[in-house]
Amino acid sequence: MSRLIGTVSRGIRTPIVRQGDDIVEVVVSSVLAAVKEHGIEVNDKDIVAVTESVVARAQGNYATVENISKDVRAKTGGKTVGVTFPILSRNRFANCLMGIAGGCEKVVLMLSYPSDEVGNHLVSIDAVDEAGIDPYRDVLSLEQFRAAFGKVVHHNGGNPDAATPRE
Numbered sequence: 001m002s003r004l005i006g007t008v009s010r011g012i013r014t015p016i017v018r019q020g021d022d023i024v025e026v027v028v029s030s031v032l033a034a035v036k037e038h039g040i041e042v043n044d045k046d047i048v049a050v051t052e053s054v055v056a057r058a059q060g061n062y063a064t065v066e067n068i069s070k071d072v073r074a075k076t077g078g079k080t081v082g083v084t085f086p087i088l089s090r091n092r093f094a095n096c097l098m099g100i101a102g103g104c105e106k107v108v109l110m111l112s113y114p115s116d117e118v119g120n121h122l123v124s125i126d127a128v129d130e131a132g133i134d135p136y137r138d139v140l141s142l143e144q145f146r147a148a149f150g151k152v153v154h155h156n157g158g159n160p161d162a163a164t165p166r167e
Contacts, residue, residue, distance in 0.1 A: 012027075012034050013034075015030075017058050018058075019058065023054060031048055063099070065095055065098050065099040068095075068103065071099075071103065072099065072102075078103060079105055079106070080106040080107075081100055081106070082107075082109075084110045085110060085111065085116070087116055087118055088111070113145070127148075127149055131148040133148060
């Protein structure tokens, strides 16, 4: 048999994992249910991976927004804190930013554009071209960014047209 398909990755939906849950049981039962329901063939040397966040939740090893605020205040003195090139599409960034903001007087946020660090577009390439901006040379303040693009709502998924300006 020839090998025509390379690596295939699938995300398996599981119940919400909470502290103390048996993640082996959760993972095995979820994978077996997905295999059965979707007719997935499991072969020798197939790999099942579990993200570190699932393991941390089961172990109770995570920080609350309040924990982050306290840590930021203790480590920085609580005045001005800079956050450079965060990956905005990660669902945990908003909570991290709330914790950071709670631990200081001012947050300076430096974003890359037109896309974040993993390629998720913050504004469309067409909008950048239309504004006459060179993202490889031009550094924009918040006021300049808003003047060129309006208030942008960022959506997950990396679709160049997904980030859309709002009035």
